[in-house]
Structure formats: C-alpha cells, structure tokens
Amino acid sequence: MLKNYFKTAIRTLLRNRVNTIINTLGLSFGITGSVILFLLAQFYFSYDAYHEKKDRIYRVVTNTYSDGNEDNTSGVPSPLPEAVKNDFGDYLDEVIFISNRGYGLVNFTDALGQQQSIQEDDGVAYTQPGFFNIFDRGITKGNREKALEGPNKVVLSERLAKKYFKDSEPVGQMILLNKEHELEVTGVMENYPDNSDFPFEMLVSYATIEDEYLERTGWRSIGSDDQCYILLKEGANPESIQSGFPEFVDKYLEGDNQSKREHWLQPLSNIHFNTNYSNYTYNTVAKSELWAMLIIGVFLIVTACINFVNLSTAIAVKRAKEVGVRKVLGGSQTQLVRQFLGESLAVVILAVLISLGLIELVLTYVNPFLDIKLAMDLFSNQPLVIYITSVTLLITLLAGLYPAFVQARFQPSKALKSRLTGHTGKGYNLRKTLVVFQFLISQVFIISTFIIFDQMDYFRNKDLGFKKEGILNAWIPRLPEGGDEKRKTLKSRVASIAGVELVSLNYKPPSSGSVSATWVDIDVKPNGQESQYKRVDGNYADLFGLELIAGKGLLDIDTADRAVVNEMFCKAVGITPDSIVGYTIGLWRNSVPVVGVVKDFHTMSLHSKIEPTFLINGISRYDNLSVKIAAGNLKNVADQVEVIWKEVYPDYNYEGNFMQEEINEFYESEQKMSTIFSVFSGVAIFIGCLGLFGLVSFMVNQKVKEIGVRKVLGATVAQILYLLSKEFVRLIFAAFIIAVPLAWWGMNSWLQDYDYRITPGFLTFLSGLGLTLSIALLTVGFKSFRAATSNPVDSLRDE
Structure with missing residues (x-):
C-alpha cells in the first residue's frame, strides 16, 4: 500500500510539473527565509543570556528631568557604586564600576625578549574584582577572586595573551599601558562570545585610577561609558533598592531636588534591547524589530501554504476522474486523504531539502553583512531542529489537509461525468479569501518598507544644527x-x-x-x-x-x-x-x-x-x-x-572618519535591519507572485475555450486582459482597505521609538497599492497576454 502511495505521488507530481515546481519553490523560499529569520532572532535574543546569574544582574542607569524634558544615560557618577554598596548592601552580593576606555597603547617584552608596542583600538576597560563574580567570563589562568584586587593589575583575554606572549606564561608578565600605567598580568580570561554586550579584551583594576578619577569627576559628572552593575542576593527584591533611590539621590546630591535626577535598575536582559540607553557595543536592537522578523518568517510560511492550498484545490477538478475511479474500485475516503497527504509531504520534504542548501548559501551573505556568525548546526542547536521539524509538519497539515479532504469528498457520479468546474462553491470562495490574504500581507510589507526607507532618509537628511559635509575627524591619544x-x-x-x-x-x-x-x-x-x-x-x-x-x-x-x-x-x-x-x-x-x-x-x-x-x-x-x-x-x-x-x-594607529560617515554609523543597526526586512518582504512578495502565476495559469486553461469564443465574436486583446485581471484587481483593493490600518498601526508603534520621526502620508499608502497592482498585473498579464493573443482556432478545434 505504501509503495503504491509513493508511486502515485511521484507520478502525480511529475504530471503536474508546473504546479509542483511552483509549490516546491515557494515552500523552499518560505522555509529558507523563515529559518534565517529564526536564527537571527535566536541570536539577538540570546545576548548575555548565558550568564548563570542573569536574573539577579542589574545595571544602574540615570534619568534626568528638566522642564518636561527627560535625558536618559547608561552612565552614573563615579562615586555611586561605593555609595550603593554602603546604602543597599543588605540586598547585594556584588557592586562594581566599569569605566570603558576603548583604546590603549600597550608596550611589552615578547617571548623573544624584544620590545613591542601595539595599539588596541577597543576593548580596554577599568573595573573591580567582583566583575568575575557577576559575569560568566571564565578565568583560565590566575586567581578569579584576586586578579583585579589592588592597583596596577590587568587581566587579558586569551586572544591578547596569545598575541603578546605567544606560548609563554602570561601571568606575571608586565605591560605598560598608554605610557602611564605599568601593569602586572594577573590572569587570563576566556574570549568574549559574539552575543555579549561586554566586549572587553583587557580588564585593568579600577584601583589603578580610582583616586585620580574620583577627584576629577565626583557626584555631578556623568559619562555614558562609566557604568555600575549589581548582583542581587538570592531572593532579594529589586524594588527594595529602587524605592530607596529618591532618598539616595537627595542624600548624595547635597539636598538638590531629587525630581531632577533618578536612578533605575535595568535588568541585564533588557540592556541589548532598550534603545534609550547605550551599551558597550554601542548597538541596541528593539525587541519590536525582532518580533517583526519572526512575524515575517511566519508570513513567509503562510504565503507559501496559501499557494499550495490554492493550486491544489484549483487543480483538484483535473483529478476528479481519478478520485471517482478509486472510489468506484473501493477506495475509502481515509485512504484517499492519506494518498493526498502523502503527496503533500513529498513536496514539503523536497522543499525542506532544497531549503537546507539555500540556508547555507544565504548565510554566506548574511553573516558578513551583519558581522555575526550564524550557523545551521542541526546537531547542537536543538531549538532549530524543533523549529524545522515543526514547520515541516505544520506545512504538511496546513497546506495538505484541506486539499486532501476536498479531493477525497468528490462524488464519483459527478466526477466521472466531468460536472466539476472549480469555479463555484466554498472552495472557490476560499481561494478568493486566501488570495486577498496574500495581497494583504504583500501590501503591509510594501507599505512598511516604504515607511522604513522614509525614516532612514529622514535620518540622513535632517538638519542637525551643524555642518557635516567635508569635515574629517581624527582621534588624538x-x-x-x-x-x-x-x-x-x-x-x-x-x-x-x-x-x-x-x-x-x-x-x-x-x-x-x-x-x-x-x-x-x-x-x-x-x-x-x-x-x-x-x-x-x-x-x-x-x-x-x-x-x-x-x-x-x-x-x-x-x-x-x-x-x-x-x-x-x-x-x-x-x-x-x-x-x-x-x-x-x-x-x-x-x-x-x-x-x-x-x-x-x-x-x-x-x-x-x-x-x-x-x-x-x-x-x-x-x-x-x-x-x-x-x-x-x-x-x-x-x-x-x-x-x-x-x-x-x-x-599610535591613525583612525579618521568623515563626519557624515560617523552620523551614518548611528543608524547602522536600523539600516541593516531595514535591509533584512526589505529583502525578506521581497521574498514574501515573490512567493505570492509564484502562487498568483500558477493560479492565473489554471484560470486561463479553464477559460481557454471561452477566450476563443470571445475572440471569434470580436473581443480585443485589451478586453480579454480586462476579463482575466478584473477579479484580481477587486481582490487587491479589498486587501488594501484592510492593509492600510494594519500597516499604519504597526509602523506607528515602531516610529514611537524615535524622538524625531516622520509622519507617514497617504501617498505612502497609495504607493503600496500602486506597487502591488503593478506586480500583480505584470504577473497576471504575462500569462493572460499569451492567451489573449493565441489563435482561437486552436482552442475551438475540438468543439
């Protein structure tokens, strides 16, 4: 029985090559895009999620209010960490201060006894011993508790230790930092992972600069790179500290009105996703953008499934006689459903296999573009395996179950007398509904893409209050x-x-x-x-x-x-x-x-x-x-x-950039995300076009004799094109009416993340309608034009 199912499935798929190719391509592109977006979202959601104590780690951030304006910064005054330790110590296991300095000129004696000088352009920070108790940054050499205890101590990453001292023992070596601080290497730490907002290669004991730094800064000065992190005691409630901050601020700001400045405990899990506060990678991603990725991935699958359902139910009429014969010969409805589901599963499995190759290909472009290292590791990434398996089963059921039941329920008498046309009834209405839904998805994506591009253009061209053209900036040590x-x-x-x-x-x-x-x-x-x-x-x-x-x-x-x-x-x-x-x-x-x-x-x-x-x-x-x-x-x-x-x-190493380039870097994350959004929105539209092409092909084949008769009676090519496209135009307008409020709501929510933003005009929405109409009419017109210009004699020869 299974062998027969398999043979029948292969024979049927080969007989309907065009539909098989359309379904396979649509599903493979949909699965590819969906998995890529899943991997991206999985990577970004994993930022600093690997820390064992992540639920107890918080950053103290600063909000300042003045005449209705709010200023947010991730920085704190340099004396604050010690004051937090003194005032809230009952709730805390650790409090540390991190001052990120970025670059550092390092002089040292290498393994061959040669004097070397290397500039590190980033990754140099000053911090305290508790760093390794808060964060899971393993110490491979040295004492974890004492490595940063006292002045003039430094812990190097494995990468830097290898770079400076090759295979020699790094612990105990001396380096000179910025021609000012002679530091003893007291430890070597693991290299930081890609999904970390703490990209430090060199940690210097804060005690090295603490006295001078406190004297120079004090309570009233704040730098956004000077940050405070705390580790709560197990069972401690962060609200116990949060509620005490107003009194704390009033105490240490010498009686100033505490409404001007407040501090807030920001969970570690929020740091990479809150665009109001910077982090040490200077790169945040709004969770709304990640959820948008996942939604696009879902819609890619849904769009491909709609293609499958529409084409399968449309060509069901062609298989009516086959169903009738099988039923007359004793085939049950259950057996027929199994057969058609098996055919669906065969297409889905083929699409999955193709998509696995496409995913590897696409990642070779995505990784360098986003400067990340995504991999389709099916052996260690269990969530990915579950996702792909679930997608395979869901597509088989969603795309295969309804067409299977539709075909299995054909009445043998009608099927064998060729009384099924496919142009009336519930199946026909369902196809129209699904086409509207596809056009709805396409228009929401197109309108959203236009709005994103308009916002990016606004970023590039808004008057910032200063000139940026032709200005070169070069750092000075x-x-x-x-x-x-x-x-x-x-x-x-x-x-x-x-x-x-x-x-x-x-x-x-x-x-x-x-x-x-x-x-x-x-x-x-x-x-x-x-x-x-x-x-x-x-x-x-x-x-x-x-x-x-x-x-x-x-x-x-x-x-x-x-x-x-x-x-x-x-x-x-x-x-x-x-x-x-x-x-x-x-x-x-x-x-x-x-x-x-x-x-x-x-x-x-x-x-x-x-x-x-x-x-x-x-x-x-x-x-x-x-x-x-x-x-x-x-x-x-x-x-x-x-x-x-x-x-x-x-x-020192020279580093110079034009002002315009530096401004553009502020929005690099948004620019990359908008490109990702646009590309995969385009994939969704392409999948929809594939399905539309298949549906139009079926419709033209069904109406080939009608078209021939109309041409004999004098119908022009334009009239034939109108006949074949008018229904799709109505469906596009129906989808547009629904798409406008959905796109407006979604993009307006996204724009709220920016203090300076565009107001989408109705022309933007009309442009989305116009582009959808253009794409659909080109798709419909390609196939319809051939039918409209064909010789009517060929279609009426058998009548």
Missing part, C-alpha cells in the same frame, strides 16, 4: 607628558595643508556616540542644572557652522575660561538667550562666565532629544581633531592629514 604641545603641533601642521579651510581641537564633535554631563550652578536656578558639555577651541563653532544667536561666541575661549550655551540650556534654567550672557556658571570648583548662546544642535543620534549643553575649553582633555576640507579635494587632503598625524604620533 591623551599622553601623560607633552600631550598639549603635540596637539598644538598637529593643529598647526594640518592647518598649513593646501585645501584645509579650518582646524579645531576638541573633546568630541557635535554629535558622538558617547556624551559627558555634569551638574552646574547658576543663580537663576537655585538647585542648579544638569547639562552635557563639549570641550572645544575657538575654531569649533565656525568649523561646524554652529549659529551664534547671542553674545560673542568662542573667539577667545582658547586663552580664558569661557562658556557658550545652547538654547535648550537657556530654556532649562528659565532665562532668554540675550539675558543669560554675563551670568556665571559654577562647575568643577570654578566660576565660568557665559559669553554666548548658539542655536540648538544634536549631540547624539536622533533617538534622543536635544539636551542642555555648554561648550568650554580644555586642551588637556581634547581627543579629537576636526578638519574642514575644501570641496573636491577630500581624498588628497585626508591622506595628507593621516601622514602628518602619524609623524606626530608614531606609536
């Missing part, structure tokens, strides 16, 4: 000795290059991935004001085109302590731009006069609102060189800047 003179030398030499219009030394360009903030005192606001700040020289405003609206600006900022504030600062302290000039602000134990006001500019990405900001000098803190280059000479001048930079800093 901070040296313990002679740093100021080297900066001045660099600025002077770069300014002499032909084609350079202006040069500025500064601590961060107007918009940057990380920001610094501090609390300032001003007479008009007794409780003071928290504000971001930039350290800049006198050329900064002119180079970046910051618009001065009051006062005299930054002209003499290089020679005296002067401050220039933005409009938002004036609004926050309740005074007009013209009136604030002449006031002094108190910060870092100094009183600094406000000499000017500039128009607001964005200091971070468009995920965040503009915050109160002031500009002040500080040559010893400058870490960025900005160069305004004349148009048409960018590449040549940029190369000359690099040559001079390397001559001034021969021990």
Whole structure:
C-alpha cells in the first residue's frame, strides 16, 4: 500500500510539473527565509543570556528631568557604586564600576625578549574584582577572586595573551599601558562570545585610577561609558533598592531636588534591547524589530501554504476522474486523504531539502553583512531542529489537509461525468479569501518598507544644527607628558595643508556616540542644572557652522575660561538667550562666565532629544581633531592629514572618519535591519507572485475555450486582459482597505521609538497599492497576454 502511495505521488507530481515546481519553490523560499529569520532572532535574543546569574544582574542607569524634558544615560557618577554598596548592601552580593576606555597603547617584552608596542583600538576597560563574580567570563589562568584586587593589575583575554606572549606564561608578565600605567598580568580570561554586550579584551583594576578619577569627576559628572552593575542576593527584591533611590539621590546630591535626577535598575536582559540607553557595543536592537522578523518568517510560511492550498484545490477538478475511479474500485475516503497527504509531504520534504542548501548559501551573505556568525548546526542547536521539524509538519497539515479532504469528498457520479468546474462553491470562495490574504500581507510589507526607507532618509537628511559635509575627524591619544604641545603641533601642521579651510581641537564633535554631563550652578536656578558639555577651541563653532544667536561666541575661549550655551540650556534654567550672557556658571570648583548662546544642535543620534549643553575649553582633555576640507579635494587632503598625524604620533594607529560617515554609523543597526526586512518582504512578495502565476495559469486553461469564443465574436486583446485581471484587481483593493490600518498601526508603534520621526502620508499608502497592482498585473498579464493573443482556432478545434 505504501509503495503504491509513493508511486502515485511521484507520478502525480511529475504530471503536474508546473504546479509542483511552483509549490516546491515557494515552500523552499518560505522555509529558507523563515529559518534565517529564526536564527537571527535566536541570536539577538540570546545576548548575555548565558550568564548563570542573569536574573539577579542589574545595571544602574540615570534619568534626568528638566522642564518636561527627560535625558536618559547608561552612565552614573563615579562615586555611586561605593555609595550603593554602603546604602543597599543588605540586598547585594556584588557592586562594581566599569569605566570603558576603548583604546590603549600597550608596550611589552615578547617571548623573544624584544620590545613591542601595539595599539588596541577597543576593548580596554577599568573595573573591580567582583566583575568575575557577576559575569560568566571564565578565568583560565590566575586567581578569579584576586586578579583585579589592588592597583596596577590587568587581566587579558586569551586572544591578547596569545598575541603578546605567544606560548609563554602570561601571568606575571608586565605591560605598560598608554605610557602611564605599568601593569602586572594577573590572569587570563576566556574570549568574549559574539552575543555579549561586554566586549572587553583587557580588564585593568579600577584601583589603578580610582583616586585620580574620583577627584576629577565626583557626584555631578556623568559619562555614558562609566557604568555600575549589581548582583542581587538570592531572593532579594529589586524594588527594595529602587524605592530607596529618591532618598539616595537627595542624600548624595547635597539636598538638590531629587525630581531632577533618578536612578533605575535595568535588568541585564533588557540592556541589548532598550534603545534609550547605550551599551558597550554601542548597538541596541528593539525587541519590536525582532518580533517583526519572526512575524515575517511566519508570513513567509503562510504565503507559501496559501499557494499550495490554492493550486491544489484549483487543480483538484483535473483529478476528479481519478478520485471517482478509486472510489468506484473501493477506495475509502481515509485512504484517499492519506494518498493526498502523502503527496503533500513529498513536496514539503523536497522543499525542506532544497531549503537546507539555500540556508547555507544565504548565510554566506548574511553573516558578513551583519558581522555575526550564524550557523545551521542541526546537531547542537536543538531549538532549530524543533523549529524545522515543526514547520515541516505544520506545512504538511496546513497546506495538505484541506486539499486532501476536498479531493477525497468528490462524488464519483459527478466526477466521472466531468460536472466539476472549480469555479463555484466554498472552495472557490476560499481561494478568493486566501488570495486577498496574500495581497494583504504583500501590501503591509510594501507599505512598511516604504515607511522604513522614509525614516532612514529622514535620518540622513535632517538638519542637525551643524555642518557635516567635508569635515574629517581624527582621534588624538591623551599622553601623560607633552600631550598639549603635540596637539598644538598637529593643529598647526594640518592647518598649513593646501585645501584645509579650518582646524579645531576638541573633546568630541557635535554629535558622538558617547556624551559627558555634569551638574552646574547658576543663580537663576537655585538647585542648579544638569547639562552635557563639549570641550572645544575657538575654531569649533565656525568649523561646524554652529549659529551664534547671542553674545560673542568662542573667539577667545582658547586663552580664558569661557562658556557658550545652547538654547535648550537657556530654556532649562528659565532665562532668554540675550539675558543669560554675563551670568556665571559654577562647575568643577570654578566660576565660568557665559559669553554666548548658539542655536540648538544634536549631540547624539536622533533617538534622543536635544539636551542642555555648554561648550568650554580644555586642551588637556581634547581627543579629537576636526578638519574642514575644501570641496573636491577630500581624498588628497585626508591622506595628507593621516601622514602628518602619524609623524606626530608614531606609536599610535591613525583612525579618521568623515563626519557624515560617523552620523551614518548611528543608524547602522536600523539600516541593516531595514535591509533584512526589505529583502525578506521581497521574498514574501515573490512567493505570492509564484502562487498568483500558477493560479492565473489554471484560470486561463479553464477559460481557454471561452477566450476563443470571445475572440471569434470580436473581443480585443485589451478586453480579454480586462476579463482575466478584473477579479484580481477587486481582490487587491479589498486587501488594501484592510492593509492600510494594519500597516499604519504597526509602523506607528515602531516610529514611537524615535524622538524625531516622520509622519507617514497617504501617498505612502497609495504607493503600496500602486506597487502591488503593478506586480500583480505584470504577473497576471504575462500569462493572460499569451492567451489573449493565441489563435482561437486552436482552442475551438475540438468543439
């Protein structure tokens, strides 16, 4: 019996080659896309989920409120971790401070006794011994508890230990960091996994810089890379700490109104998915985007299943006589259902096998594009195996069960007399409903893609309040000795290059991935004001085109302590731009006069609102060189800047980027996600087109004699095309009516993640309708045109 089922299935599939190919291709593309999206979502959802104590790990973040504005930062004041330990110690097992410094120049003696100097561009951080008690970062050499205890200690990753010392014993070796700190290697830790927001290659004991750092920063200064992590005691309620934060803030901010600043315990599981706060990879992904991926994956499968159901029920009429004969010969309905389900299973298995190869092929493009390492490991990835198995069974049942019952229920008498047409009844209405659903999915995807592209275009083109064209930024190392003179030398030499219009030394360009903030005192606001700040020289405003609206600006900022504030600062302290000039602000134990006001500019990405900001000098803190280059000479001048930079800093690696490129990097995650969304939306549309093509082919074959008669009676090609396409046009409009509110609701929810966003216009929705109509009519027209232009004699010859 099974052998007969198998033979019949193969024979039937080969007899209906076009439908078999359409179903197999549609299912294989659907399964491929669905599995790829599953792997992507699985990877992103796994971020830092491998830590054994993950449910007890929290990050302390900071929210600041001023005149209705809210500023969110992942940073905390440097004294906060110790204060948290003192005030909430009954609830805590560990409290640590992590200060990410990114780069580091490392001098060491290698295994051959040679002096070496290597710059690490990222992955260098200062932290405390409790790091290894909170996070599962295994220590392969050294003492886990004491490796970071005391000053001048460092733990290297296995990668760096191998890089510096080859096969020699790294523990006990000495390295010199940034020509300032001589550190003893006290441990080697495992390399961090790809799904970690803690990409540290070198952990230096915080005690090395603690005294100097606390003296320089204090309670009123916050850097987004200075973060605090806690490990709750087992059974402790985080609300016990959260509820105590208002009193805690009031206590340590010397009586300031605690409504201005609050701290919040952010669960570790939330860090990679909360776009309001940065992390050490500077890369967050909204969970809504991951759920959107999974939904697209489901719709890929659903679209392929709809193709299967529509084509199977449509061609059921062609198999009516076969069913009639089998029933007359004693075949039961159960046997017929098994036969048709077996045919469905054969197609699904073939599609799965094809998709396994396609998945491997697609991953070779997805991995480098997203800079990740996804793999289809069917031996160790149990959820993936369960997913593929479930998809296979579900497709077989969803796509095969209904057509099987439809065909098995044919009455032998009608089937053998050829009285079944397939153009009336419940099956016909179901096909129309499923086609509407396919068009609905396609239009939602198309409209959503248009809105995503519009938002990305808005990011690229919005006026940020400063000029970004033709500006090169190059980082500057901070040296313990002679740093100021080297900066001045660099600025002077770069300014002499032909084609350079202006040069500025500064601590961060107007918009940057990380920001610094501090609390300032001003007479008009007794409780003071928290504000971001930039350290800049006198050329900064002119180079970046910051618009001065009051006062005299930054002209003499290089020679005296002067401050220039933005409009938002004036609004926050309740005074007009013209009136604030002449006031002094108190910060870092100094009183600094406000000499000017500039128009607001964005200091971070468009995920965040503009915050109160002031500009002040500080040559010893400058870490960025900005160069305004004349148009048409960018590449040549940029190369000359690099040559001079390397001559001034021969021990360091040059890193320069144009401002526009840095701005684009703010939205790299969204850009990549939008590309993924667009590609797989396109796959869903393509699968729908395959099914539509098959359905039109069947319809044309069914109406071939009708078309012949109409042509004999004088019908034109246009009239025939209208006859064959009008029903699909009606179905597209029906789908559009449903798709508009669904797409609007979904994309409006997504846009809420951005403080600055577009408002989708009705033209965007009409464009979705227009594209769907175009794709559908092209698909319908391709097959219909051949039928409309064929010789009617061929179709009527047998009549």
